[in-house]
Amino acid sequence: PTHTLLLLPGDGIGPEVMAEVEKVLAWLGANGPAAFEVTRGLVGGCAIDAHGVPVSDADMAKAEAADAVLLGAVGGPKWDGVPYEIRPEAGLLRLRKDLGLFANLRPAICHAALADASSLKRELVEGLDILIVRELTGGVYFGEPKQIVDLGNGQKRGIDTQVYDTYEIERIARVAFELARLRSGRVVSSEKRNVMMSGVLWHQTVSALHARHYPEVQLRHELADALGMKLVQAPKQFDVIVTDNLFGDMLSDVAAMLTGSLGMLPSASLGEADPVTKRRKALYEPVHGSAPDIAGRGIANPLAMLGSLAMALRYSFDMGAEADRLERAIAQALAEGHRTADIARPGEPTVSTSAMGDAVLAALAA
Numbered sequence: 629p630t631h632t633l634l635l636l637p638g639d640g641i642g643p644e645v646m647a648e649v650e651k652v653l654a655w656l657g658a659n660g661p662a663a664f665e666v667t668r669g670l671v672g673g674c675a676i677d678a679h680g681v682p683v684s685d686a687d688m689a690k691a692e693a694a695d696a697v698l699l700g701a702v703g704g705p706k707w708d709g710v711p712y713e714i715r716p717e718a719g720l721l722r723l724r725k726d727l728g729l730f731a732n733l734r735p736a737i738c739h740a741a742l743a744d745a746s747s748l749k750r751e752l753v754e755g756l757d758i759l760i761v762r763e764l765t766g767g768v769y770f771g772e773p774k775q776i777v778d779l780g781n782g783q784k785r786g787i788d789t790q791v792y793d794t795y796e797i798e799r800i801a802r803v804a805f806e807l808a809r810l811r812s813g814r815v816v817s818s819e820k821r822n823v824m825m826s827g828v829l830w831h832q833t834v835s836a837l838h839a840r841h842y843p844e845v846q847l848r849h850e851l852a853d854a855l856g857m858k859l860v861q862a863p864k865q866f867d868v869i870v871t872d873n874l875f876g877d878m879l880s881d882v883a884a885m886l887t888g889s890l891g892m893l894p895s896a897s898l899g900e901a902d903p904v905t906k907r908r909k910a911l912y913e914p915v916h917g918s919a920p921d922i923a924g925r926g927i928a929n930p931l932a933m934l935g936s937l938a939m940a941l942r943y944s945f946d947m948g949a950e951a952d953r954l955e956r957a958i959a960q961a962l963a964e965g966h967r968t969a970d971i972a973r974p975g976e977p978t979v980s981t982s983a984m985g986d987a988v989l990a991a992l993a994a
């Protein structure tokens with residue numbers, strides 16, 4: 629088969645880490661079971677410079693047509709002054725919105741070689757492998773009314789509205805249950821049903837879907853505040869966690885710090901499955917930003933970007949074996965002691981972005 633892939637390197641270190649993806653894709657194309665048809669486009673500041681908008685209609689059309697989109701990072705001080713509607717992040721938001729990417733997957737994996745970089749003690753995090761499934765297009769970030777009202781007496785009122793419909797909860801829960809089947813078979817669903825009606829509906833809907841379609845998956849419910857506590861207290865008890873947009877935003881940042889480094893964290897955002905082909909629109913990107921402080925020096929850590937490619941192999945291309953192989957190669961490069969500056973201990977020798985990519989390639993080929 630031939631898989632089509634749109635690469636959007638973006639700004640700052642985006643193009644530097646994307647170059648390592650191109651190396652691995654070339655290797656996989658030559659040595660793997662599938663061919664890749666790669667197209668390229670612009671997003672963020674570089675698109676503003678070229679087209680006056682953070683993503684052009686032509687590149688949006690390429691994104692719609694591709695089997696998967698891989699994005700580096702967007703933004704930087706150069707574009708701090710551009711109007712709000714065309715700021716670099718607006719390109720990323722348009723991609724997420726127009727592609728209908730409602731499911732945000734953020735794995736938090738703690739490699740033994742890096743366990744000392746975690747905010748927690750080694751024994752609590754070594755071997756950690758959590759997948760947070762966050763609802764991305766609903767909830768309090770989007771619900772209406774959303775406004776500041778002038779009350780007239782010198783007081784103002786800020787209003788946000790948490791809204792979830794059954795279908796939104798069902799489709800994100802389905803993603804979590806299906807991913808759990810490929811992993812440990814355990815899901816924790818999280819909300820605050822003790823104080824929120826949307827939480828009551830969330831709990832009911834997830835429970836009903838579970839009973840009807842996924843009885844073999846082990847489901848547990850945790851209130852979001854308690855879950856935050858347990859993530860820090862004993863994170864290894866968790867496998868797949870499914871939660872709403874707001875709680876998912878916070879809990880995934882907490883989980884990120886359990887692993888120690890921003891340069892290590894990949895993510896995927898998935899859309900609705902096509903009823904016939906079962907294909908989902910999908911965007912894969914590292915969690916980190918464009919890192920203007922180190923851009924242009926060839927020292928960025930490419931592992932979050934390469935981990936995002938592994939997720940694309942697994943979730944968009946049905947290449948689970950190759951995804952496992954790439955993730956093992958990443959772990960191997962770390963185990964051999966290769967360190968970019970962000971994950972090196974003081975005094976430890978460091979390698980460049982490209983040397984780290986080469987180390988992963990060598991492990992892949994071995």
Ligand code: NAI
Pocket residue numbers: 641700701702703704705720890891892913914915916917918919920921922927928929930932970
């Ligand atoms: P950042 O993630 O770009 O950087 C935070 C710190 O982590 C910096 O010290 C940076 O050098 C380091 N870092 C990040 N990724 C790294 C990597 N792969 N290797 C080594 N070190 C790495 O976040 P920051 O500084 O808040 O934002 C910088 C720019 O990126 C801003 O314009 C922001 O709007 C944008 N941004 C874009 C995102 C995206 O494209 N999804 C996400 C977050 C921020």
Ligand code: MG
Pocket residue numbers: 877878881
């Ligand atoms: Mg966040």
